[in-house]
Amino acid sequence: MTRVLIVGGGVAGAATALALRQVGIAATVYEAHESGGDDAGAFLTVMANGMAALDTIGAAQAVIDASYPAAAVELFDASGNHLQHRAIEGPARTLSRATLYRVMQDLAIDRGIPVLHGKRLVAADATDGGVIARFADGDVAEGELLIGADGIHSRVRQLIDAAAPTPRYTGQHVVYGYAAGNPAGGAPDAYHMVFGSRAFFGFTAPGDGRTWWFARIPGDSVPGGTTVEQWRELALAAVRDDATPAAAIVEATGTDVVGGESYDIPTTPNWHNERMVLVGDAAHAASPAAAQGASMALEDAVALATAMREQADLTAALTAYEKKRRAQTEQTVAASARMGRNSG
Secondary structure (H helix, E strand, O other): OOOEEEEEEOHHHHHHHHHHHOOOOOOOEEEOOOOOOOOOEEEEEOOOOHHHHHHHOOHHHHHHOOEEEEEEEEEOOOOEEEEEEEEEEOOEEEEHHHHHHHHHHHHHHHOOOOOEEOOOOEEEEEEEEEEEEOOOOOEEEEEEEEOOOOOOOOOOHHHHOOOOOOOOEEEEEEEEEEEEEEOOOOOOOOOEEEOOOOOEEEEOOOOOOOOEEEEEEEEOOOOOOOOHHHHHHHHHHOOOOOOOOOOHEEEEEEEEEEEEEEOOOOOOOOOOOOOEEEEOOOHHHHOHHHHHHHHHHHHHHHHHHHHHHHOHHHHHHHHHHHHHHHHHHHHHHHHHHHHHHHHH
C-alpha cells in the first residue's frame, strides 16, 4: 500500500498515522480545523492501556513530558465524607486535550507525516484502485484507503453507511474548568471525585498552579450558544449546596471554562467498507465517565496498523482490525454509560 488518507488530526488520526508509519505505510492527515479540534479546552487522562499503545508507536515519552501523573482516585459523598481510595493502574497521565493534540501532531510532522489543516471532508468515492476524497475548499486527494478519525460526528461514518447511527445524548452536561491555585489542597497525582447531590464533580491539582475540575450534570439537552459564564453558573449551582470543596473551586475559576453535552454511540454496525474504515470516536464514542476515549483511540491505531502489516489483502486487514476491537470497545462504551448514570 502506497498512500493512506486520514480524515481527522486529533488523537486518533495522528496516532494512526504514526502507527502506519512504523509498519512502512505512508499517510497524510487532513484536519478540518485550523489548529486543534473540538473540545480542545477540556482535559483527559490517558490510562495504562493508552500509554502502552503510545509506547508501541514511540510516543509515550513525549506525552509523559507534557503531562502529569494520575495515581489515585479519592471518592467522597455530598457531605464531604471520604468513601474510598482507589489506585489508578499505571502508568496513567493527565493533560489537556489541546496539549495531546499538539504533542501527537508535532510527532507526526517531525517524522515526516504531512498534516494539512482546514481540510473538511465533504465526500468520498471509491474507484477501481482506491478512493478519492473531496474537501470543502475544493481540494481533492487520492489514496488506496480512507481512514475516518473524524470524531463522534464523523462524515466518514455516514459515507460508509448512510443509515449509520447518530450520536445519543447521555442526559448529562459536562463542564470543564481551571481554577487559580489549589483551594482544596489536593494531592498533585490524585483525582478527588464527589458524588454530589446534583452533580458528579472531580478535580485534581497537578502542579501547574491551577486546579483542574469537571462537573457532570444531569439535564435535558440545551440549545447551542451557551456562554462560558452560563456553563460556569450551571456548574456552581449544581455543587453549591454540597459540603465539599467543589463550590470554592468553581468560584475561584474565571473564564477558563468549557462546557458541552455528553454523547455516545453504543454500536456502529459497519466500521468499514472496501476502501474506508473508522477509528476512535468515529466508530465507538463513549461518555467520559470511564476515561477511556483517548486510550481506545490509541489502541485502535495500533490494531489497525498491525492488521495492515499482517494481512496482504486490504479487506482481510480491515476485517481483522474490526474483529479485534469491536467487542472490547462496545463493552467499554456500555460500561461508561452505566457509570455515568450511576454517578450523575
